Amino acid sequence: xxxxxxxxxxxxxxxxxxxxxxxxxxxxxxxxxxxxxxxxxxxxxxxxxxxxxxxxxxxxxxxxxxxxxxxxxxxxxxxxxxxxxxxxxxxxxxxxxxxxxxxxxxxxxxxxxxxxxxxxxxxxxxxxxxxxxxxxxxxxxxxxxxxxxxxxxxxxxxxxxxxxxxxxxxxxxxxxxxxxxxxxxxxxxxxxxxxxxxxxxxxxxxxxxxxxxxxxxxxxxxxxxxxxxxxxxxxxxxxxxxxxxxxxxxx
Numbered sequence: 001x002x003x004x005x006x007x008x009x010x011x012x013x014x015x016x017x018x019x020x021x022x023x024x025x026x027x028x029x030x031x032x033x034x035x036x037x038x039x040x041x042x043x044x045x046x047x048x049x050x051x052x053x054x055x056x057x058x059x060x061x062x063x064x065x066x067x068x069x070x071x072x073x074x075x076x077x078x079x080x081x082x083x084x085x086x087x088x089x090x091x092x093x094x095x096x097x098x099x100x101x102x103x104x105x106x107x108x109x110x111x112x113x114x115x116x117x118x119x120x121x122x123x124x125x126x127x128x129x130x131x132x133x134x135x136x137x138x139x140x141x142x143x144x145x146x147x148x149x150x151x152x153x154x155x156x157x158x159x160x161x162x163x164x165x166x167x168x169x170x171x172x173x174x175x176x177x178x179x180x181x182x183x184x185x186x187x188x189x190x191x192x193x194x195x196x197x198x199x200x201x202x203x204x205x206x207x208x209x210x211x212x213x214x215x216x217x218x219x220x221x222x223x224x225x226x227x228x229x230x231x232x233x234x235x236x237x238x239x240x241x242x243x244x245x246x247x248x249x250x251x
Contacts, residue, residue: 004195008192010186011068013183015063015181029221034215054117076159217231
């Protein structure tokens with residue numbers, strides 16, 4: 001059985017090491033790669049007392065969310081494949097060595113810590129959702145975000161992000177290089193895009209790719225060269241289509 005929903009994207013913002021503005025990202029989208037490096041975004045807008053306790057992943061996410069106008073007034077859906085895995089790994093190592101744990105570090109290691117910190121910084125009292133669906137996170141987050149748009153008849157901000165994983169887990173990545181990035185899409189009720197999905201019965205083994213699914217989709221969205229984007233999960237075939245757009249249209 002095939003299911004379909006429609007949506008529009010009113011605006012976007014993104015940040016990664018070496019990719020700081022819209023022109024950089026559009027150029028990247030034609031030959032996408034995994035951005036990586038030690039650079040951090042400008043976080044001077046965050047009060048110093050709060051800024052000093054935030055790690056890079058939270059600063060990245062705040063940067064892209066804050067660049068969407070009135071983002072503090074809309075519901076937000078957060079999607080990350082790994083979250084702050086480095087913080088969680090650090091705590092696990094400390095446990096293995098029977099060391100005491102910092103309550104602050106523990107609080108910052110949970111998967112919804114980034115979303116919680118952003119909502120506090122923005123004084124946002126709207127609904128906040130944090131998803132952890134592994135490699136299928138992006139498509140599930142798009143469905144969740146769009147469903148919330150239709151349920152409340154309001155715009156919803158989708159925030160997608162990831163950080164370099166610790167060496168202990170790097171062998172399990174399905175893409176060739178670590179990826180550091182954050183982007184936000186302001187989703188609304190509309191008909192500029194459709195996403196459809198249907199169950200599949202055959203077995204599926206993920207293949208090594210140059211970039212993670214989250215960045216592959218974002219490149220497709222930005223470069224506007226193809227009408228459709230497809231993705232296979234273990235049990236589902238996904239398609240996202242542009243409606244009424246040719247490859248040269250800009251959004």
